[in-house]
Amino acid sequence: MNKLYLGGSIFVALMLLFTYISVAGSKGGLNSDIVNMLAVAGAVAIVVITVFVVIKYVRQMQVDTASGELAKESWDGIGEYKNNVPMGWAIMFLLTMVWGMWYWLIGYPVNKYSQIGEYNEDVAVHNTKFQEKYKDISGDKLVEMGESVFLAECKVCHGLSADGIDGKAANLNKRIDAASVKYIIEHGSNNKLLGMEMPMPDRNALFNATSGALITDAEIELVANYVANGMSGEGADVFAGACSSCHGADGKGVDFVAPNLAQYTPALVVNVLNNGKKAAIGAMPKFDRLNDKQKEAVGAYITSLSSK
Numbered sequence: 001m002n003k004l005y006l007g008g009s010i011f012v013a014l015m016l017l018f019t020y021i022s023v024a025g026s027k028g029g030l031n032s033d034i035v036n037m038l039a040v041a042g043a044v045a046i047v048v049i050t051v052f053v054v055i056k057y058v059r060q061m062q063v064d065t066a067s068g069e070l071a072k073e074s075w076d077g078i079g080e081y082k083n084n085v086p087m088g089w090a091i092m093f094l095l096t097m098v099w100g101m102w103y104w105l106i107g108y109p110v111n112k113y114s115q116i117g118e119y120n121e122d123v124a125v126h127n128t129k130f131q132e133k134y135k136d137i138s139g140d141k142l143v144e145m146g147e148s149v150f151l152a153e154c155k156v157c158h159g160l161s162a163d164g165i166d167g168k169a170a171n172l173n174k175r176i177d178a179a180s181v182k183y184i185i186e187h188g189s190n191n192k193l194l195g196m197e198m199p200m201p202d203r204n205a206l207f208n209a210t211s212g213a214l215i216t217d218a219e220i221e222l223v224a225n226y227v228a229n230g231m232s233g234e235g236a237d238v239f240a241g242a243c244s245s246c247h248g249a250d251g252k253g254v255d256f257v258a259p260n261l262a263q264y265t266p267a268l269v270v271n272v273l274n275n276g277k278k279a280a281i282g283a284m285p286k287f288d289r290l291n292d293k294q295k296e297a298v299g300a301y302i303t304s305l306s307s308k
């Protein structure tokens with residue numbers, strides 16, 4: 001007998017022995033139920049077929065010699081036989097192309113059911129119902145709804161009392177702190193706080209009209225504290241000279257030009273929710289999955305915090 005077949009048979013016998021030992025050793029043993037027997041039969045079939053198929057190809061590699069017509073190309077003496085594509089492959093290839101066209105034109109995902117689509121439709125229906133149900137609430141009720149949204153969605157970063165948890169996120173009980181104002185003057189800002197693209201220039205373009213020169217470090221310090229103190233204290237003249245042309249004399253902002261720095265407004269909060277915000281403290285993700293009423297409510301809640 002050929003050495004290869006002998007080795008193969010021994011290997012099969014060993015595998016079957018291991019299979020027998022592990023099944024017989026398992027709870028209930030070999031004869032306990034039909035599933036064990038089926039598993040053993042499957043294992044036997046897989047082992048036998050695998051070993052003999054492998055042997056067949058190893059034999060073929062040992063004894064086969066190359067034959068057939070050579071292609072004309074030759075790479076440093078190494079040639080290639082002309083072989084036709086096997087019929088089975090060719091058919092599979094064509095069928096794959098047909099299936100691919102079917103998949104894109106008729107089947108999933110172009111115009112058929114999808115789970116994401118169904119989810120989005122359900123959310124849209126729910127949001128319409130929600131907005132219909134609550135369309136008339138306002139005042140304290142709106143603030144209450146905003147508080148509950150805040151507790152569910154925002155508390156993790158801004159903290160239960162919206163104080164920003166020791167500087168991890170913005171403290172929403174006051175409009176803005178001095179470090180944040182300084183950062184914006186140094187770096188500029190482009191967070192769509194007005195709901196549209198309208199960047200704030202950085203210090204290289206901030207002229208103080210009173211002095212007629214670029215804003216200085218000392219002036220930045222002054223004006224940052226002035227804004228953070230709720231538009232009061234020293235620095236009023238710097239604000240008037242360098243900032244009021246856009247933010248308004250009282251810092252309450254100008255529509256489509258610059259946002260309100262003196263206090264939160266629901267519209268400002270909604271813009272932060274729609275676009276997210278990146279500045280001195282870090283990055284706030286956008287929350288555009290809240291529906292319009294929820295955004296309005298949370299805007300009312302935050303506005304109410306700083307005006308208490």
Ligand code: HEC
Nearest residue numbers: 181184189190191192193194198199200242243246257258
């Ligand atoms: C050319 C107009 C312009 C001038 C001048 C200007 N700003 Fe702004 N500022 C903007 C705009 C526009 C935004 C909104 C940017 C955005 O969407 O991110 C902004 C945003 C800000 C913010 C960010 C508010 C927030 O919630 O993060 C601060 C703080 C600020 N400005 C302070 C100042 C100060 C202080 C000055 C004066 C030294 C000044 N700005 C001068 C246009 C201006």
Ligand code: HEC
Nearest residue numbers: 153154157169170175269272278279280281282283284287
């Ligand atoms: C993953 C943490 C995180 C979550 C969740 C989060 N925020 Fe923020 N938020 C931040 C950070 C950080 C900032 C500060 C960005 C900056 O100025 O550097 C911020 C800033 C803000 C600002 C702007 C403050 C300012 O003075 O301009 C508002 C308004 C705000 N968040 C409201 C909310 C609301 C409402 C929610 C819930 C719907 C919320 N945030 C959820 C991290 C978060």
